[in-house]
Amino acid sequence: MLTSEDKILVTGGAGYIGSHTIIELLASRSAHVVSVDSLVNSSHAVFDRIERITGKRVVNHHVDLCDRSAVEKLFAAEPDIKGVIHFAALKSVPESTNYPGRYYRNNIISLLNVLDACQTHGIPNFIFSSSCSVYGNIDVMPVTETTPLQRAESPYAYTKQVGERIVDDHVLAGAGMRAISLRYFNPAGAHGSGLNGEDPTNAPSSLVPVITRTASGRIPMMHVHGTDYPTRDGSCIRDYVHVCDIADAHILALERAGSGAMEAMHEIINLGTGKGVSVLEAIATFEEVSGRGLNYELGPRRSGDVVAVYSDTTLSERLLGWKARRDLHEMMRSAWAWEQHLATESVR
Numbered sequence: 437m438l439t440s441e442d443k444i445l446v447t448g449g450a451g452y453i454g455s456h457t458i459i460e461l462l463a464s465r466s467a468h469v470v471s472v473d474s475l476v477n478s479s480h481a482v483f484d485r486i487e488r489i490t491g492k493r494v495v496n497h498h499v500d501l502c503d504r505s506a507v508e509k510l511f512a513a514e515p516d517i518k519g520v521i522h523f524a525a526l527k528s529v530p531e532s533t534n535y536p537g538r539y540y541r542n543n544i545i546s547l548l549n550v551l552d553a554c555q556t557h558g559i560p561n562f563i564f565s566s567s568c569s570v571y572g573n574i575d576v577m578p579v580t581e582t583t584p585l586q587r588a589e590s591p592y593a594y595t596k597q598v599g600e601r602i603v604d605d606h607v608l609a610g611a612g613m614r615a616i617s618l619r620y621f622n623p624a625g626a627h628g629s630g631l632n633g634e635d636p637t638n639a640p641s642s643l644v645p646v647i648t649r650t651a652s653g654r655i656p657m658m659h660v661h662g663t664d665y666p667t668r669d670g671s672c673i674r675d676y677v678h679v680c681d682i683a684d685a686h687i688l689a690l691e692r693a694g695s696g697a698m699e700a701m702h703e704i705i706n707l708g709t710g711k712g713v714s715v716l717e718a719i720a721t722f723e724e725v726s727g728r729g730l731n732y733e734l735g736p737r738r739s740g741d742v743v744a745v746y747s748d749t750t751l752s753e754r755l756l757g758w759k760a761r762r763d764l765h766e767m768m769r770s771a772w773a774w775e776q777h778l779a780t781e782s783v784r
Contacts (some may be wrong), residue, residue: 438465438600438691439549445515447550449496450478451583452634453565453623455486457521457634457683465687467674470514471496473524476562477636485632501546511553519561519690522550525595529569529740532592542594544602551606554613561693563686564603564617568675568706568745569593571619578748582620586721588741600665600704607702614698616689620682621675625767626774628680633774643715644676644767647722648775650730655732660715661738671715674706675746678762678770682707688756699755708747709760718764725768731773 438444444461448454449471454480461467471483471494480496487493497513499506501524511517525543526532532539554562570593571579572586581620588594603615624644626633634645650653685707692698708767713721719730752758 437685438467440468442468442515442518443470445472445514445517445520446523446691447501448525448565449473449494450475450480450482451523452636453682454521454523455482455632456679457523457686458484458494459489459627460671460680460683461685462486462492462494463618468507468602469494469658471498471611472501473497473501473562474500474508477526477635479635479636482632485756489627489629491630501549502542503537504549504567505510507521507549507553507557511557515557517557517559519563519694520550520554520559521563521565521686521690523565525565525593528638529587529590530641530738531594531665533740536591539591539595540725544598547599551602553608553622555747556724558612559612559722561601561690562613563689564615565692566600566617566619567596568595568619568621568747569742570597570600571745573742574745577597577705577744578710579630581751582749589742592740607686613701614693615702617702617704618685618689619704620685621677621709621745624676625678625680625762625772628770628772630770630773630777633771634679635704635778643674644771645720646770647719647730649782651722651726651728651772652730652779657733659733659735660719661735661741663738665743667714667718667744672741672761673712673714673744673746675711676718676764676767677709677760678767679682679729681760681762685756685758699746703755705752706747706749707752707758708749710747710749712744712746713764721764722768725765726772727774728731756766
């Protein structure tokens, strides 16, 4: 169990999943959390929200993790780190297909720099934010951790495939590091307080923030990308997981890495609900929860999207004792509460 004496470094701490994980680290474990985030796709206001929810102020180092010397200075300035949770990465699938070089440079170089610093400073526990996108287009569902990886459908997905290999090789090199890569499916929802959620500074590509922004009028119309997929209603199928459940899993993974109970020095674990939801079903659930009709149109497929993917949950339950607790209705309720909170913030 983590305590207030355990210093945890969270990279990408101002991001969507990073900020919710920090909240859970502070609220449920009282851990000593340090963040590093260049704020390239987030805002320093996130730390005000974290403080409002938890009553605790988190120090953020404004550092570009692709700058090797800056990363080394950061780790030297923060001694006695017990574990690193590495979220920092660019994550838009469509953007990655348009700017692949940017994704390869950012996501891979930053990971290498952080891992090298962990080795130099003897940090024993490393949690890598991976993705179900590593599986590519597969025919057999649900997906298990032993499902063979197919060709990555986007540069973003490929950076996660490569990232897992990089983590594995660092562990095998005998650095004394224990690592867990978490392949989570589609994070959605917001903190139960309605005070923190997904709010990227760039245009969102994830489905739920697009839905809520359309409902609030920030996006005039949303597009359903593809209605001719071989699925039950023609739209893509995904496994949506509440962001707070995912945050809990990262903490459990960090505690597992530090417990000495791991079955291998690098474990890979899926985080999903085991249920697939189509884009059109997600829209219908939001309309039910919010009582609002969405302005959307049906359109062609989007480059980089896989047809369907949802997780087998056996390993996460056995190794982490983790199972998603919040359903799609709660994801939509909390995401909509967050969107409404943002509207009140903007008029102050």
